[in-house]
Amino acid sequence: MSIPKNIKEALKDQIENAEVPQEVDRRVRQSFLEFHKKKESKPMKKRLVAFSIAAAILIPTSVFASLGGTSYFFKESANINGLVNEGTKRALSEGLSVPMNEKITDHGLTVQFSEVYVEDSKVLVHYKITGEDGKLVPYEFDTRGLNVLYDGKKNGKQVENPTYQENGLDGFSVLSFIGTGKKDRLPFTLTDAAGNVINTGIAEKDQPEGVLAFVTSGAKLPESIRLNVNIDRIGATKGSWKAQFTIDQSKAKQASEKAH
Known part of the structure; x- marks a missing residue:
């Protein structure tokens, strides 16, 4: 028996005996059948379905991405912590x-959010x-006048x-790309309808593009949430970028049920 034939039969056996999640199977089948409905004969459809199931087995992450469309959150760089x-x-x-928008x-x-x-x-x-x-701003800093320890x-x-050394202080400080004049040094926070800051952990990579992640310790978020933005410097440019936006929670319940 030739090596190619061995491989072919092994793959065939794997496909025939593999268990594919019903939802993935249904959506992959539907996608392929609709795309080829007007162009292909029934035998070709069967071969395409078999190939699509094999692809779902071999590259499940790609299946997630294809079903999710163009969501930025599928990017590897978006997966903070x-x-x-x-x-x-x-x-x-x-x-x-x-x-x-x-x-x-x-x-x-x-x-822009x-x-x-x-x-x-x-x-x-x-x-x-x-x-x-319309292009991303450059990732650069103005370190003039600072006692720089590491230029990054x-x-x-x-x-x-x-990183830089501040006079009279031990250790070192990190120069942010997105700066704020707030005492807590947080340019982004969540508040409830009454304007109270919601107690969450906050994660972001402090770069020209990325994800802001807010996570509670397990407590359910309020029914009304606002994203508060308070920025006074971006890279080497000083200015004022301040606003408050309502967070759309219309799909939160469905997302929570699907994610857990």
């Missing part, structure tokens, strides 16, 4: 994130900062936040 886990991906594949512009720089995903105790927001040309560059390219 493991918060975009398999449950969240499962919910995203069902279209359970919500588009946003909120912008704040000053000094030619625009902070374009997608939000909400569960009972978690909020993920996709943001990006662009210039007048590798081979001349900025890859991390610089």
